[in-house]
Amino acid sequence: MSNHPNPTTADSAAGRHYSVIVAGGGQAGLSVSYYLKQAGIDHLVVEKNTVTHTWREQRWDAFCLVTPNWQCALPGWPYRGDDPHGFMKKDEIIDYLDGFIAMVDAPVLEHTAVTRVKRGADGVYTVATTAGQFTADHVVVASGGYHTPIVPRLAERLPASIVQMQSSEYRSADTLPEGAVLVVGSGQSGAQIAEDLHLAGRKVVLAVGEAPRCARFYRGRDVVDWLADMGYYDMPVEQHPLREGVRDNTNHYVTGRDGGRDIDLRRFAAEGMELYGRLDDLRDGALQFAPNLIDNLKAADDTYNRINAGIDAYIEKNGLSAPPPSRYEPVWQPAGERTTLDVAASGIGSVIWCIGFRPDFSWIDAPVFNGRGYPEHARGVTPVEGLYFIGLPWLHTWGSGRFSGIARDADYVVARIRNALQARVAATETAGV
Template sequence: MTIEHVETLIVGGGQAGLTASHMLSRRGRAHVVLERARIAERWRTERWDGLRFQFPNWSVQLPDFPFKHTDPDGFTTSPDIVAFLTAYAAFIAAPVRSGVAVTHLRRRTSGARFQAETSAGPIAADNVIVATGPYQRPVLPALLQDQPGLFQVHASRYRAPEQLPAGAVLVVGGGASGAQIAEELVHAGRRVFLSVGHHRRMPRRYRGRDLIWWLAEMKLDQTPVEKRGSDRALPLITGAYGGHTIDFRQFAAQGITLLGRVVASQAGVLEIAPDLGDSLLAGDAAYAAFLDLVDAYVARQALDVPTDADARARLADPPDVREPMRRLDLDAAGISSVIWSTGYACDFGWIDLPVFDAEGMPRHRGGITEVPGLYFLGLMWLSKMNSSFLSGVAGDAERLANHIAGQRAG
C-alpha cells in the first residue's frame, strides 16, 4: 500500500498550528496541517457564550495579520476569535485538512522518520510539530460522582446560566474561568458559592495602562522558562464587564459566598479546607509585588504616567474569610449545580516515542526534542512566558521553522 509522505506534519489547527504553517510557508517548506475537527475548534465548542478574551483588542495579532476592531481597549468574544483565526488561515493559505484526527504517532524503521495513523489513513512525515495546545483534557474531579440529581459540568462545557437547573450554583476553582463564570452567574441573579485556592492576582489596569502593556513594556512576557520561578499559578485577570481587577473580597460584597478548597465529600456534604484567608493573602502579595515592580520601573525610566493610589486600597475581609465555612451541605444550601473550573491536563497518549518525563510531559528545549524531527509548539512556557499567548506564539514557531529549514539545508 502506498502511504502519503509529507515533509512536515503539523498536528492541530489552532493558533499554534496555523502560525507554524505560516512560518514554514515563508521558508518554502512543504507541510500539511491536520485538525481533528474545525479550525479553532476549542474556541468554538469549549468556551461559554459570555466569555470575554483576557487580552485587550490592541494586543491581539498573529504574524502579518492584526486583529480588526473598533475598540482598542475592549475585550473580544470567542466567536470573534474564531473568525480571526479562520481568516488568518485563509490569509496564509494554510494547507489545513479539517476533520482528520491523529490517533497514533510512531517512529518508522525506514524512509521517513515518523508515521501518523489518522482517521483518513496513514501519513509518513520527516518532521512532526505537535501543536495541540495546553488545554487538551478537562480535569474533572470524582468527588461528587455518586451524587444523584446534581447537575455537574466542567467549565469547558458550561455555556450560560440558562443551561443550569434552578437553584444555587457551586463553582469549584477560582482561576480566570471560574472567577468570570461566578461573576456571570451572580449578575444573572443566581446564588453562587465559589471555592478559591492559591492564585496570583494581577491588576487589570495600573497607572493608566493595561496589564498586558506593562508586561510587554517591561519585557516580562519575554521571561525565559529558566527564570520562571516556583509559583506556577496563572495570572488571575478578566476581560468581562469592560475588564476589571479581580478582587474576591469584592465578589463577596456582590453576594458570592467564598469558600476554601474543596478537599473531600461524603453523602453530599463537602469538607472545605481552612485556607481561604491564606489564599487571599497570597493573591494580595502577588498583586502588591507587581505594583511595586511597575513603580520601580516607572521611576527608573522616568515615564510620564499618572499615579494610582486607589489601586492599593484593600477591602475589609468579609465574614467568609473571618469565619471560613468548613462544611457545605449541598442540599441544605440549595445547590443544584456544580461547575468544575479545575483546569486541564495534557494528553499525549497517542504519541509512541521516548520523549516524555515521568509526569507525561514532553522533554524539549524551546520546543525542540531529543527525537530528531519531533517538535512541540503552543505549550505554556515552551520557551518564555508568552509562548502560549495568541500573540506570543510567533517567536517559537519561527525558531522551529528555522530549525526544520536548517536541517533540510544541511
C-alpha cells in the first residue's frame, strides 16, 4: 500500500482496461495525470518504485537546484515560498514534490514495473507489468531517459580495494573511505560532486570532459533570469540552431549551493584539486588520460563568455540599465598535459563515475526508436498512434525535462489524447446512426 494519496492496489487494478496508462510516476507522469484528471479521462499511473523516488533516493545530501526556485512550475503547483530567486535544497525539493503529489492525487500503482508495451491489431495496447496485465487505448511513457548508469569496462580492472560508485549512489564525503577520490566526468553531477568533496576537504582527482559551463550571476542578475527574458526557455527544439542535435548536449555546470555561484574548475585546481583530461584506459597500474584538459577548460570558458556576450547584446539592443560587462579570464593554467597517474601512488581510495546514463526502452515493442535507442517523436507524439513520450530532455523546449517546462508538454500530450478519444466516440456514434 502506498503512503501517498489515492493509492491503487494491484488487486483493484489487475486486468482492467484504461483509456490511458502512464508508465512512470515522476514529475512528468504526475503532470500528465493532473491534466487527465482535469479532462475526466480514466487512467492509471504505474511506477516501479515510489512516486518521485529519484529525487529522494538518487541525490547526494547537499544537492540543491541549479535553476532558481521561480522556475518550479509544475501544473497547478507553482513555487510558493518566499525565496523565488534562491535554490531549494534536497529536503525542500522533496517537500515541494510532496505537496504536488497530494494536490494531484493520482491513481498510482507503485512498486510495479512495466515489462512490455505492445499495440495490437485492434489498436489496443497490452501493458504487461509485474502486477499483471492491463490494456489501454493510449500509453504515455514518462520514465525519463536516464535508465542505465554508464560505467566503463575499465572499472572491472581497478583494484578491488577501491570503492566504486555511480553518481546516483553518492551521498557525502563522509560515506567514502579514506584516500583521494577520483571523479570521472565534469557535467552537472560530476562538477557538483567534485565541489562537494573539495569543500569537505577531500583530495579530488577530476577527469575533465567536454561539458560546457555558464555564469551563475552576470550584470546584476541570475543568468537564468536574463535567458528567460531573452526567450531562450520558450524556444522549441525545431528553432534551436542545433535542432534535435541539442538533445545530445551535456548540461552546463553551475551550482545553486550557498545562494548560487559559478563552478570554476580552474579555481579548484589552484586550491589543490588535480585536473586531468578524459579518462581513457588503465595500463600497468596507471590510469591513462587523453591530452585534452587544456582544450576542455578553454571550450568551457568560451561557452561561458559566449553566453554572457549574448546577454550583453540583449542589454544593448533594449537599452537596459545594468552593471558593466565583463569577461572571464582564467585564474589558473595547466603547466602541461598529464596523461598518466599511478593508481597506488595516488592514494585513490574511491572512484565516482559521473559519465551519464543510457536509455533503456527495450520494454516498448514499437517501431519508433532510432539507432541510439531514443524515440522519434514530434513534441512527444510518436508515429505510432496512441504512444507518447514525456519528460525527455528537449522534448519540446529546454524545460521539457525540468520543473519549468513539464506542464506545457503534459498539457499538449493530454490535449492530443483527449482529441483522439473524442474523435473515436464521434466515429462510433456516426457508425451507429
